[in-house]
Amino acid sequence: MIIDKTSPVPLYYQIEEAIKLKIDKGEWESGSMISSEREFAENYEVSRMTVRQAINNLVNDGYLTRRKGKGTFVSGKKIEQKLLGLTSFTEDMKARGYKPASKLVSFQTIQANHQIAKVLEISHNNEIYEIKRVRLANDVPMAIETTFVPAQLIHLQESHIQDGSLYSQVEQAGFHIDYATQSLEASIAREKESEILEIAKGAPVLLIQRQTYLTNGKPLEVVHSVYRGDRYKFMIDMKR
Amino acid sequence: MIIDKTSPVPLYYQIEEAIKLKIDKGEWESGSMISSEREFAENYEVSRMTVRQAINNLVNDGYLTRRKGKGTFVSGKKIEQKLLGLTSFTEDMKARGYKPASKLVSFQTIQANHQIAKVLEISHNNEIYEIKRVRLANDVPMAIETTFVPAQLIHLQESHIQDGSLYSQVEQAGFHIDYATQSLEASIAREKESEILEIAKGAPVLLIQRQTYLTNGKPLEVVHSVYRGDRYKFMIDMKR
DNA sequence: TTTTCTGACTGGTATAGACAACTAGTCATA
DNA sequence: TATGACTAGTTGTCTATACCAGTCAGAAAA
Numbered sequence: 009m010i011i012d013k014t015s016p017v018p019l020y021y022q023i024e025e026a027i028k029l030k031i032d033k034g035e036w037e038s039g040s041m042i043s044s045e046r047e048f049a050e051n052y053e054v055s056r057m058t059v060r061q062a063i064n065n066l067v068n069d070g071y072l073t074r075r076k077g078k079g080t081f082v083s084g085k086k087i088e089q090k091l092l093g094l095t096s097f098t099e100d101m102k103a104r105g106y107k108p109a110s111k112l113v114s115f116q117t118i119q120a121n122h123q124i125a126k127v128l129e130i131s132h133n134n135e136i137y138e139i140k141r142v143r144l145a146n147d148v149p150m151a152i153e154t155t156f157v158p159a160q161l162i163h164l165q166e167s168h169i170q171d172g173s174l175y176s177q178v179e180q181a182g183f184h185i186d187y188a189t190q191s192l193e194a195s196i197a198r199e200k201e202s203e204i205l206e207i208a209k210g211a212p213v214l215l216i217q218r219q220t221y222l223t224n225g226k227p228l229e230v231v232h233s234v235y236r237g238d239r240y241k242f243m244i245d246m247k248r
Numbered sequence: 249m250i251i252d253k254t255s256p257v258p259l260y261y262q263i264e265e266a267i268k269l270k271i272d273k274g275e276w277e278s279g280s281m282i283s284s285e286r287e288f289a290e291n292y293e294v295s296r297m298t299v300r301q302a303i304n305n306l307v308n309d310g311y312l313t314r315r316k317g318k319g320t321f322v323s324g325k326k327i328e329q330k331l332l333g334l335t336s337f338t339e340d341m342k343a344r345g346y347k348p349a350s351k352l353v354s355f356q357t358i359q360a361n362h363q364i365a366k367v368l369e370i371s372h373n374n375e376i377y378e379i380k381r382v383r384l385a386n387d388v389p390m391a392i393e394t395t396f397v398p399a400q401l402i403h404l405q406e407s408h409i410q411d412g413s414l415y416s417q418v419e420q421a422g423f424h425i426d427y428a429t430q431s432l433e434a435s436i437a438r439e440k441e442s443e444i445l446e447i448a449k450g451a452p453v454l455l456i457q458r459q460t461y462l463t464n465g466k467p468l469e470v471v472h473s474v475y476r477g478d479r480y481k482f483m484i485d486m487k488r
Numbered sequence: 489t490t491t492t493c494t495g496a497c498t499g500g501t502a503t504a505g506a507c508a509a510c511t512a513g514t515c516a517t518a
Numbered sequence: 519t520a521t522g523a524c525t526a527g528t529t530g531t532c533t534a535t536a537c538c539a540g541t542c543a544g545a546a547a548a
Contacts, residue, residue, distance in 0.1 A: 018501060044528060055503045060529090068308055076529045077510030189485045194434040194454040194477030212452055214434040237434030244484060245429045258531060284498060295533045300499090316499045317540035 011052050019054050023062035031071060031082055041079040042072070097143050097153070106145035113140040115166045117159060127219055128158050128227045135159040139174075142204060143233075149205050151235040157228065178228065185228065188220040192242060197234070205236045212237030251292050259294050263302035271311060271322055281319040282312070337383050337393070346385035353380040355406045357399055367459055368398050368467045375399040379409060382444060383473075389445050391475040397468065418468065425468065428460040432482060437474070445476045452477030 011022040030036050043051070048059040063080055066072045073081050101108035119133045128136065139155040155174065157164065162181050164174075175185060195215050202209040214235040220228045235242075251262040270276050283291070288299040303320060306312045313321050341348035360368065360376045368376065379395040395414065397404065402421050404414075415425060433455050442449040454475040460468045475482075 020501075046528085055505095057504085058502060061501085064304075074529060075511090077512085077527085079528060187485060189483065192432055192454070192482040192484070193480065194452040194475070196436070196452050210450070212434040212436045214432070214454075235434070240433065242432040243429065244432070245427060260531075286498085295535095297534085298532060301531085303499095314499060315540090317497085317542085319498055 011054075013053075019052075020058050020061040020065070023048065023052060023054070023059060024065055027062065027066060028071060036082050038082045041081050044079060097151070101143075101145045101150075104145075107147070109144040109147065111142040111144065112166075113142060115139050120156070120158075124156050124230055127230050128156065130158050130160070137164050139164075145239075148239065149236070150240055151233050152201060152204055153234075154232045156230045161226065161228065174229070178222075183228070184223040186221050186223040186225075188218050190216060190218045192216050194237070197236075201234050205234070207236050207238065214240060214242065216242070251294075253293075259292075260298050260301040260305070263288065263292060263294070263299060264305055267302065267306060268311060276322050278322045281321050284319060337391070341383075341385045341390075344385075347387070349384040349387065351382040351384065352406075352409060353382060355379050355409060360396070360398075364396050364470055367470050368396065370398050370400070377404050379404075379414075385479075388479065389476070390480055391473050392441060392444055393471060393473045396470045401466065401468065414469070418462075423468070424463040426461050426463040426465075428458050430456060430458045432456050434477070435474075437476075441474050445474070447476050447478065454480060454482065456482070 011019060011026065013019065015022070027042065030042075031038075036042055045056050045059045045063065048054075048062075049056040052059070063072060063074070067074055067080075070083055073083050075081065098108045098110070116138055117135050118138050120128065120130060120136045122132055124136065125132045125134060130136070136159055137155075137157045139153075139157070141153045141155070142149055143151040143153055157174070162178060162183065164177065168177050178185065193215050195213055197205065197207055197209055197211045197213045199209055201213065202211060205213070207213075214237055216231075216233040216235060218229075218231040218233070220231070222228050251259060251266065253259065255262070267282065270282075271278075276282055285296050285299045285303065288294075288302075289296040292299070303312060303314070307314055307320075310323055313323050315321065338348045338350070356378055357375050358378050359373045360370060362372055364376065365372045365374060370376075376399055377395075377397045379393075379397070381393045381395070382389055383391040383393055397414070402418060402423065404417065408417050418425065435453055435455050437445065437447055437449060437451045437453045439449055441453065442451060445453070447453075454477055456471075456473040456475065458469075458471040458473070460471070462468050
C-alpha cells in the first residue's frame with residue numbers, strides 16, 4: 009500500500025505490485041475504473057510518468073486496459089494470464105480441481121545420448137539427470153514423465169524431487185524459466201506404458217515432448233511424457 | 249528513415265516503424281547491436297524518453313532485447329511471433345514446407361444442436377454453416393475438419409470457401425480475430441475416419457477442438473478436427 | 489607483468505512540466 | 519427542445535534533465 013522511496017526496489021515496480029494486489033484481492037473488480045494517473049501520483053508522491061510506467065507494464069501483462077479520455081480499467085478477461093501459461097503438471101491439475109500426486113520411479117545420473125545432448129546443447133556423454141515419474145490425479149495414473157536435466161547446470165537432490173516440483177528448485181537456485189516449446193502427437197500405448205497407466209495395450213495416448221529454456225537462453229530440461237488419451241485433454245489459448 | 253514532426257502520427261511510432269523496417273530488411277542482423285538511445289535521440293532530434301518509448305514497444309513485441317551497460321540488440325529468436333501463432337491449416341503447412349490443399353466435402357446450412365449453440369452463444373436451432381473439409385499436405389490426407397459458423401454473423405459463399413481460407417473472408421467482412429482456445433486429445437480412428445485419412449482402423453489420431461473469438465467478443469466458429477497421428481505433430485511455444 | 493582504478497560508454501529510474509486528444513457533463517443560446 | 523460552446527477530467531505524447539547501475543577498455547599503480 010505504502011511505497012518505500014528508500015528501497016532499492018524501483019518505485020514503479022512497487023506501485024505495480026500494489027495495484028496487482030488490489031486486483032487479486034478483489035478490491036478492484038474487473039471492469040471497474042482504477043484511480044487516475046494523477047491521483048496515484050499524488051497519493052504515492054511520485055511523478056505521473058512513474059505511475060505510467062507501472063500501469064504500462066500491467067497493461068502489457070493484461071491486467072489493465074486504458075481508454076483515452078475515460079480512465080484505466082481492470083481487464084475483464086484474464087486471457088493473458090493463462091494464455092501462455094507454462095505450468096507444471098502440479099499446477100495444471102490443481103487448476104482443474106484434481107488432487108495431483110507424483111510417484112518417483114527412478115532418479116539417476118546417466119550419460120546423455122546424442123539426441124538428448126543436442127537438444128540440451130551439451131556435449132555427447134556429458135552427465136545428465138534422468139528422472140522418471142508417474143503422475144497421478146486423484147490417485148489415478150495420468151501420465152508417465154521422463155525428465156532430463158544437465159547435471160552441470162544445477163545440482164538436484166532426490167529428496168526434493170520427491171515432494172516439491174523441479175521448477176521451484178530451479179527458481180531457488182537463482183535460475184528463471186523463460187519459455188518452452190512443446191510438441192504433441194497421438195500414439196498408442198506400448199505394453200509397458202499400458203501397464204503403468206492401467207489402460208489396455210493399444211489404447212490411445214498423447215505424447216508430449218517439452219523443451220524448457222531459462223532466461224539466460226540455456227536449455228533447462230527435456231521432458232518426454234505419455235498421457236492417457238481417455239483421461240487427459242490438453243488445453244491451450246492462443247492469440248492472433 | 250526521416251521522421252516527420254508535423255505528422256499526426258506519434259514520433260515514437262514513426263521511430264518504431266523505422267527500426268522494424270531496418271530489421272526486416274536485414275540491415276540489422278539478429279544479434280547485432282543497434283544504435284544507442286542517445287544516438288537515436290540526437291539523429292532524430294527527439295528526446296531520449298521518446299526513443300525509449302519506441303524501443304520499449306519493440307522489446308515487448310520481441311524484436312529487440314536490452315542489456316544494461318551493453319546496448320540494445322536485435323532478438324535472435326522471434327519467439328513472440330510464432331509464440332501465439334494462431335494460424336490456419338494453410339499457414340501452418342506452408343510454414344512447415346508442405347504444399348497445403350483442401351478438399352471441400354460438404355457445405356450446408358443446418359440447425360445448431362444444443363452443444364454447438366452453447367459454444368457459439370446463439371439460440372438452439374439457430375442456423376449455422378457446417379463446412380466439412382479434408383486437409384491435405386503434399387496431396388496426402390492429413391486431417392478431417394468440420395467447421396461451424398453462425399449464419400447470422402457472416403454470409404459465407406461456397407465458392408470462396410473452396411479456394412480461400414475462411415479467415416480471409418472474415419477479415420474482409422470487417423471482423424477481426426482475437427483469440428482461440430483449443431483442446432487436444434489422443435484417440436483412435438473410427439471406421440469412416442480411417443477410410444478418409446487412408447489409415448488403419450484403430451490407428452492413433454489427434455482430436456483438436458478449436459473455438460475462435462472475434463475482437464468484439466463474439467464466437468466466430470467451432471472447429472472439430474481429426475488429424476492422423478502418424479503424420480501430424482502439434483507444435484507450440486509457451487512463455488512462463 | 490599483473491592488478492587496480494578511472495572514465496566513458498551503455499541502459500534504468502525518476503522528476504516536473506507542457507500541451508494534445510478525447511469524454512462527458514453543464515449551461516447558454518437559438 | 520435541440521444545438522453548440524465551454525469546462526473539468528481523463529489518458530497520450532513529448533521534452534529536458536538528472537542521477538544510478540552495469541560494462542569494458544585503457545591508463546595508472548603495484
